[in-house]
Amino acid sequence: MDKLLAKTLFGLEDVLAGELQDMGAKNISKGRRSVSFHGDKEMLYRANYSLRTALSVLKPLYSFRIERAKDLYQKSMEFPWEDIMGLGQTFSVVPVVNSSIFNHTAYPALVLKDAIADRFRMKSNRRPSVELKEPDMVFNCHISEKDVTISIDSTITPLFKRGYRVYQSEAPLNEVLAAGIIMKSGWDMQLPLLDPMCGSGTLAIEAALMARNIPPGQFRRFFGFMNWPDYDPALFKKVRRDAVLKKKSLQTPVYCKDISSQNIRLCRINIKNAGLEDDIQTEVADFRESDSKEKPYMIIMNPPYGERLDVKNIESLYSDIGERLKHGYPGSTAWIISSNKEALKNIGLKPSRKITLYNGKLEIKLAKYELYSGSKKGR
Secondary structure (H helix, E strand, C coil), X not given: CEEEEEECCCCCHHHHHHHHHHHCCEEEEECCCEEEEEECHHHHHHHHHHCCCCCXXXXXXXXXXXXXXXXXXHHHHCCCHHHCCCCCCCEEEEEEEECCCCCCCCHHHHHHHHHHHHHHHHHHCCCCCEXXXXXXXXXXXXXXXXXXXXXXXXXXXXXXXXXXXXCCCCCCCCHHHHHHHHHHHCCCCCXXXXXXXXXXXXXXXXXXXXXXXXXXXXXXXXXXXXXXXXXXXXXXXXXXXXXXXXXXXXXXXXXXXXXXXXXXXXXXXXXXXXCCCCCEEEEECXXXXXXXXXXXXXXEECCCCCCCCCCCCHHHHHHHHHHXXXXXXXXXXXXXXXXXXHHHHCCCCCCCEEEEEEECCEEEEEEEEECCCCCCCCC
């Protein structure tokens, strides 16, 4: 059993820990934007292939303490890097530094690169090459004051890059964030799910994948661990085969709507790439003119924030959204994602819950609205 670390977005640590628990991981512990756990090689493969809210999975290799900057080079030279990678393989270093020992956060990465290369030269008179764009190996150098942990990235290409989204709208939602929002919403996969401002369809696609238990990794052709010397293709084939056996059919409709015909066209392409044409219903529609009093929905929507998309009368748009939710969807539950706190006030409904998340560098609020017939007080 190895100690492993799954990286995630701020605010999604709890749902990632839940995924790992369901997966059978041991010694799960939540950190900041990360969850540590223990697992064997099969667990490492499964975590990369099936986790929906992880960005990457790291395997710690070497931990030590330093007193001075030069200690980083000396200690790193002691590790047998030749057991981890071959001379013909390229590598890069990602630094995560919070230490008063170093004046520049990028400097430790240069030191570690030199130490790895010099270790090879000492052993074989040759140095491996550093490659920034498409390296064979990626090492993470985490320094917290005097504590150093060097890990190897088993993912390399971030897990939010699922592979199904060929086209995207102007302000796309990160796939990991979309999956996390759906989990945070508490959707039981029994109520129909509606995204009335779907953009390129990420929320609806992630919801349908979740409901059908389709692993997000099935669209990817590469994971970092495939370049490791101990990579076991037969074991990874077993992981993929086990995941296929757990797939199921969709029990309730997923609706994907948008006022833009261009967005719906791109959305349909992404849905087809994900193999979900029979599971997600798409429609060009203006949410402000919609009405569905026959049955309750789980509504999750990501309206424009007025940040990356220039929307005139943003307050009026949010006011219209609130009016339509109140009068057109009694009995439903709505979650609205937005970084525009002032615009959210124009919804005109009191949220029963607010969750802070991040969409890229934007701090966003995930606000929950329980929609009743008449007033809540009267109910």
